[in-house]
Amino acid sequence: MSVITSKIKKFIRSKKLNVFLIFFILAFFTLILAKLSTSYTNTVKFNVKLKNIPDEMVVLNNLSNTLNFTMTADGFEWMRYYLQTPAVEIDFKNEVRKLDSLYVWSLSRGFAGINRQFKKDIIVKTINPDTLFFKVDINAIKMIPVKLSLEINYSPGYNVLNTIVTEPDSVKVIGPESLLSKLDIIETETLIQSNVNKPFNSRLKLKLNALDSQIIVKTKTVNVNVNVEKFTEGTLSIPITIINIPKNVKVNYFPKNINLTYYTSLESYNTINTDEFEVICDFKEHNTKSSYLTPKLIKSPNAIKTSRLHEQKIEYIISE
Numbered sequence: 035m036s037v038i039t040s041k042i043k044k045f046i047r048s049k050k051l052n053v054f055l056i057f058f059i060l061a062f063f064t065l066i067l068a069k070l071s072t073s074y075t076n077t078v079k080f081n082v083k084l085k086n087i088p089d090e091m092v093v094l095n096n097l098s099n100t101l102n103f104t105m106t107a108d109g110f111e112w113m114r115y116y117l118q119t120p121a122v123e124i125d126f127k128n129e130v131r132k133l134d135s136l137y138v139w140s141l142s143r144g145f146a147g148i149n150r151q152f153k154k155d156i157i158v159k160t161i162n163p164d165t166l167f168f169k170v171d172i173n174a175i176k177m178i179p180v181k182l183s184l185e186i187n188y189s190p191g192y193n194v195l196n197t198i199v200t201e202p203d204s205v206k207v208i209g210p211e212s213l214l215s216k217l218d219i220i221e222t223e224t225l226i227q228s229n230v231n232k233p234f235n236s237r238l239k240l241k242l243n244a245l246d247s248q249i250i251v252k253t254k255t256v257n258v259n260v261n262v263e264k265f266t267e268g269t270l271s272i273p274i275t276i277i278n279i280p281k282n283v284k285v286n287y288f289p290k291n292i293n294l295t296y297y298t299s300l301e302s303y304n305t306i307n308t309d310e311f312e313v314i315c316d317f318k319e320h321n322t323k324s325s326y327l328t329p330k331l332i333k334s335p336n337a338i339k340t341s342r343l344h345e346q347k348i349e350y351i352i353s354e
């Protein structure tokens with residue numbers, strides 16, 4: 035037994051076997067290439083994928099439609115088709131027409147669009163069935179505002195002047211009217227930043243997991259730009275106007291001007307002036323038990339972040 039084993043090992047190590055294996059492998063691959071290069075006619079099932087479906091439409095039986103193609107192609111193509119189920123696209127907008135309550139694709143109308151999806155050396159002989167029917171439901175479309183979730187802490191002396199908004203600030207939502215009527219906002223994931231002292235932008239995901247599965251939102255993320263600026267305080271003396279004084283009444287009041295402190299960006303500081311503010315006291319609010327009116331700021335420029343009046347009481351005397 036050991037003698038036979040020894041002879042087998044010796045034969046395996048011999049150069050004659052190595053040469054034989056090389057030629058065997060070459061002959062095998064040559065045969066495979068010859069077979070794959072040969073054209074064959076066969077039938078294979080294709081899944082149907084619809085494109086250009088209008089946003090308000092939902093195709094209920096989209097996944098159940100298939101087409102059987104009888105065609106001539108080389109072995110390389112057939113091997114690709116057999117490894118995974120192939121798919122062919124149908125243009126819903128241009129190749130499907132409405133018939134009563136259904137939408138219909140016909141071979142006579144859609145053959146050219148399908149044939150363009152195959153290589154020139156593939157010959158499509160027949161396609162079965164020659165008609166496909168699609169059940170369609172019509173959905174409502176609504177633009178829903180995006181609510182930004184922020185947790186931003188600015189470095190001392192830094193802030194943003196304008197309200198931070200997302201781009202886009204609302205997204206198109208598609209679904210049954212009964213569901214969309216209950217949907218008022220879509221929130222973003224929370225943006226958390228600390229010690230911010232320069233502008234930045236970020237891409238935020240929308241919180242869509244909690245939405246009903248029947249609701250379609252194609253926009254998954256929004257962009258937010260945070261224009262952080264250096265801020266400073268300023269103080270102005272603003273004249274006070276008393277309104278709604280009866281014609282036969284004269285009112286003397288003190289002070290005639292009121293100091294106002296405002297918070298604005300360093301860039302906007304030199305553009306702020308007193309004409310952009312208006313402080314009033316409404317005489318209709320006076321009563322016999324008090325001798326003062328309450329000043330109110332009713333006009334201020336967009337270039338300020340916050341403002342504060344130094345006085346909360348304006349003394350007055352009535353003389354008729």
